[in-house]
Amino acid sequence: MAQIELKDVGLSYFTLKQETEALRDINLSIGQGEFISIVGPSGCGKSTLLSLISGMLKPTQGKILIDGHEVSGVSPKVGYMLQHDHLFEWRDVLSNLLVGAEIRKMDRGKAKRKAMDLLERYGLGDFAYHGPSQLSGGMRQRVALIRTLVAEPDILLLDEPFSALDYQTRLTLSEEVFQIMKDQGKTAVLVTHDLSEAISMADRVMVMSQRPSTISSVYDIRFDEGDDLSPWKKREAGRYKIYFNAIWKELEEHVVPSV
Amino acid sequence: MSSPLYDNYLKVQRRRLRLIALSRISLLVLFLMLWELAAKWKWIDSMLTSKPSLLLSSFRELAFEGSLLRHTWISGLETLVGIVISMLLGTAIAVLFWWSTFASNVLEPYIVVLNALPKVALGPIFYIWLGDRYSIYGMAVAISIIVTIIMVESGFREISRTKLKLMESFGATRFQMLRMVLLPASVPHFIATLKVNVGLTLVGVVMGEFLSSKAGLGYLIIYGGQVFQMNLVMVSIMMLALLSVILYGFVNVLERFARKKYNYEA
Ligand SMILES: Nc1ncnc2c1ncn2[C@@H]1O[C@H](COP(=O)(O)OP(=O)(O)OP(=O)(O)O)[C@@H](O)[C@H]1O
Numbered sequence: 001m002a003q004i005e006l007k008d009v010g011l012s013y014f015t016l017k018q019e020t021e022a023l024r025d026i027n028l029s030i031g032q033g034e035f036i037s038i039v040g041p042s043g044c045g046k047s048t049l050l051s052l053i054s055g056m057l058k059p060t061q062g063k064i065l066i067d068g069h070e071v072s073g074v075s076p077k078v079g080y081m082l083q084h085d086h087l088f089e090w091r092d093v094l095s096n097l098l099v100g101a102e103i104r105k106m107d108r109g110k111a112k113r114k115a116m117d118l119l120e121r122y123g124l125g126d127f128a129y130h131g132p133s134q135l136s137g138g139m140r141q142r143v144a145l146i147r148t149l150v151a152e153p154d155i156l157l158l159d160e161p162f163s164a165l166d167y168q169t170r171l172t173l174s175e176e177v178f179q180i181m182k183d184q185g186k187t188a189v190l191v192t193h194d195l196s197e198a199i200s201m202a203d204r205v206m207v208m209s210q211r212p213s214t215i216s217s218v219y220d221i222r223f224d225e226g227d228d229l230s231p232w233k234k235r236e237a238g239r240y241k242i243y244f245n246a247i248w249k250e251l252e253e254h255v256v257p258s259v
Numbered sequence: 260m261s262s263p264l265y266d267n268y269l270k271v272q273r274r275r276l277r278l279i280a281l282s283r284i285s286l287l288v289l290f291l292m293l294w295e296l297a298a299k300w301k302w303i304d305s306m307l308t309s310k311p312s313l314l315l316s317s318f319r320e321l322a323f324e325g326s327l328l329r330h331t332w333i334s335g336l337e338t339l340v341g342i343v344i345s346m347l348l349g350t351a352i353a354v355l356f357w358w359s360t361f362a363s364n365v366l367e368p369y370i371v372v373l374n375a376l377p378k379v380a381l382g383p384i385f386y387i388w389l390g391d392r393y394s395i396y397g398m399a400v401a402i403s404i405i406v407t408i409i410m411v412e413s414g415f416r417e418i419s420r421t422k423l424k425l426m427e428s429f430g431a432t433r434f435q436m437l438r439m440v441l442l443p444a445s446v447p448h449f450i451a452t453l454k455v456n457v458g459l460t461l462v463g464v465v466m467g468e469f470l471s472s473k474a475g476l477g478y479l480i481i482y483g484g485q486v487f488q489m490n491l492v493m494v495s496i497m498m499l500a501l502l503s504v505i506l507y508g509f510v511n512v513l514e515r516f517a518r519k520k521y522n523y524e525a
Pocket residue numbers: 013014015020022041042043044045046047048049211
């Protein structure tokens with residue numbers, strides 16, 4: 001059974017001025033441990049889709065199931081890493097990491113040990129008691145990721161998590177995130193504008209059309225070189241270029257009409 | 260460790276700061292001297308303007324007798340209590356407004372009108388309702404609470420826009436949002452509000468004392484005016500100035516402490 005299931009999901013935003021239909025007829029199922037990337041033109045509703053899966057938004061049509069249960073409200077199974085790091089400057093790094101655990105009333109001692117452990121593992125061990133303002137952009141993103149992991153989600157939603165970073169940090173961090181996901185066997189949904197990131201990290205790449213958007217196609221990413229290539233290796237694998245060009249071309253078709 | 264260029268920079272900066280401090284003091288001394296001499300040479304009538312030496316002697320007299328310090332203490336205490344009440348009550352009301360958008364929308368025009376209303380006009384009402392002692396608190400709180408509500412609430416609104424998304428993504432309750440984000444993130448707004456409130460509450464207290472009281476610096480000023488004792492009026496005004504300096508000092512200490520604890524930039 002799929003872990004995440006969207007059935008005929010549609011979402012419209014209502015404001016006093018107008019109605020905006022963001023998503024229409026989305027059908028999707030994601031298995032346990034799968035890594036999905038979502039790409040699509042700007043404003044097509046990618047963030048909206050993540051908010052729906054997280055339970056922060058309710059669909060106006062259709063339903064969303066996680067492990068067979070209909071989503072109502074934010075589920076502790078889901079960790080949502082927002083585009084902005086949202087670190088609280090009045091808390092040091094360690095207590096920022098505990099925010100999720102605190103909200104969900106998890107065992108504080110255990111969460112703390114886990115946070116320290118992850119900090120250590122990702123090279124931030126010395127920064128536990130520093131303020132967020134003393135961290136670089138890449139470090140902040142890493143802290144935001146650890147904060148999501150400390151809450152022990154089964155499913156990770158990542159909304160352009162690396163967009164604020166320089167290219168080099170971005171490559172390293174995406175490599176790390178990929179390893180973390182695979183190590184822990186978590187399900188992940190990644191929204192990104194970066195095609196090479198989307199292809200090199202995911203098992204499947206979903207392309208969305210212009211608003212009101214649907215899933216216009218899904219690419220299964222398979223390489224002849226083997227199944228457990230790191231993102232780095234995938235970028236050099238033979239079929240990478242083919243996927244890249246195909247998706248690029250499709251995105252271009254979606255973007256052009258509006259220009 | 261530091262380069263000679265940097266040392267030089269520091270030296271120049273320090274000299275600048277010293278010059279500013281020195282100029283401030285000289286300005287005060289110069290003003291007092293001019294005042295004294297003008298009175299001495301009869302450029303001005305010291306019956307109307309008093310003069311520093313006279314002020315000093317009447318200060319000594321009044322302070323010795325004990326009543327001046329007592330009046331200052333009373334006004335100071337009233338101000339402090341007024342500030343605490345309007346900060347607590349104002350914050351509570353701002354929280355209510357944040358909690359219920361409906362209540363906030365309904366009450367918004369009333370707040371605007373209350374803010375524009377000259378609070379002195381309420382003096383007689385407070386006097387009749389609260390009596391001569393408590394009407395002073397009424398006036399002090401009336402003058403500062405509306406501003407407190409408006410400032411704290413606008414802080415809340417700004418924070419809600421930018422800092423609550425994360426809390427939502429973890430499924431936080433409204434109470435958790437309040438406790439974990441809104442209140443700690445509002446500390447800079449609280450301090451800013453406190454700074455405004457020191458001035459406003461002091462105005463309220465003096466105004467209240469003008470209207471009704473039997474004690475406090477406001478009472479002394481009115482009394483001094485009625486018996487044509489400029490010395491008394493002037494000394495009281497100086498004590499008021501001193502009082503506001505002390506209260507601002509308090510707030511500054513609090514601010515430094517808060518900035519360290521909550522790790523924010525001014
Ligand atoms: N709270 C809201 N109220 C009204 N309309 C909204 C709201 N949030 C988003 N929209 C609209 O819904 C559409 C999809 O927005 P969304 O943020 O999901 O796009 P996106 O694909 O994440 O875009 P981007 O790639 O630029 O981040 C947009 O047209 C946007 O204008």
